[in-house]
Amino acid sequence: MAHQLAMENPRIVSDVIEANEFQDLSERYGVRSVPKTVINDRVEFVGSLPEAKVLEALQQAVSRDG
Amino acid sequence: MTIIADKDRPAVRDLLARELVEDVELLLFTRGRSYPFESGRQDGQSCAETRELLEELEKLSDQLHLTIHDVDAEPAAATLYNVTALPTVIVRRRPNATEAAQNDASAHSAPGEIGANVRFLGLPGGYEISTLLADVVDISKGRTDLSAGALDVVRAIDTPVHVQVFVTPT
Numbered sequence: 001m002a003h004q005l006a007m008e009n010p011r012i013v014s015d016v017i018e019a020n021e022f023q024d025l026s027e028r029y030g031v032r033s034v035p036k037t038v039i040n041d042r043v044e045f046v047g048s049l050p051e052a053k054v055l056e057a058l059q060q061a062v063s064r065d066g
Numbered sequence: 067m068t069i070i071a072d073k074d075r076p077a078v079r080d081l082l083a084r085e086l087v088e089d090v091e092l093l094l095f096t097r098g099r100s101y102p103f104e105s106g107r108q109d110g111q112s113c114a115e116t117r118e119l120l121e122e123l124e125k126l127s128d129q130l131h132l133t134i135h136d137v138d139a140e141p142a143a144a145t146l147y148n149v150t151a152l153p154t155v156i157v158r159r160r161p162n163a164t165e166a167a168q169n170d171a172s173a174h175s176a177p178g179e180i181g182a183n184v185r186f187l188g189l190p191g192g193y194e195i196s197t198l199l200a201d202v203v204d205i206s207k208g209r210t211d212l213s214a215g216a217l218d219v220v221r222a223i224d225t226p227v228h229v230q231v232f233v234t235p236t
Contacts, residue, residue: 013228
């Protein structure tokens with residue numbers, strides 16, 4: 001679903017990252033299990049969430065005081 | 067030895083023939099040889115494999131077009147598309163002739179205008195091949211299966227967002 005967000009809004013850049021290949025990045029973001037999603041370095045969740053929960057995370061990540 | 071199994075090829079070919087509308091471009095950022103680690107840049111180990119996968123895929127549809135940027139030969143390409151990891155694969159609608167000409171005229175508008183924001187860092191192998199194919203189909207059709215309510219929320223966002231999804235191939 002992350003890529004679909006980017007397809008619908010050019011302000012959203014969506015990267016699917018092969019965690020084993022980029023271990024520095026995985027360590028920086030504390031990846032212990034996959035899929036792990038990080039939005040704007042401030043909101044994160046593990047696993048595949050339903051659409052409503054992903055949107056919640058997205059809104060939290062872009063809110064000024066979230 | 068191929069990356070897309072021989073037995074899967076006819077199904078992938080059929081899927082692409084059935085589903086694709088607009089032509090799709092696969093942009094691969096890679097380097098031809100192995101280089102020592104360069105500070106500030108994440109170098110994956112799968113450049114050759116990723117290239118092979120995309121070349122196999124391109125052969126399965128006339129509507130898929132692979133463009134390869136070797137960042138050692140063309141460092142400006144990586145800068146233009148803000149690529150900091152290798153390999154990176156960008157999936158986007160193929161620019162038409164007018165858009166392509168504009169890209170040449172004003173390079174900085176290129177990524178945003180036709181979208182260069184759907185990316186894979188590292189080999190999109192294993193299960194991620196399905197993700198890649200789904201992306202190709204969605205982009206070709208110019209629509210996703212997000213709900214109407216979700217579209218309202220997503221399209222209303224007017225600040226930059228960076229979503230990173232960490233996956234493993236199996």
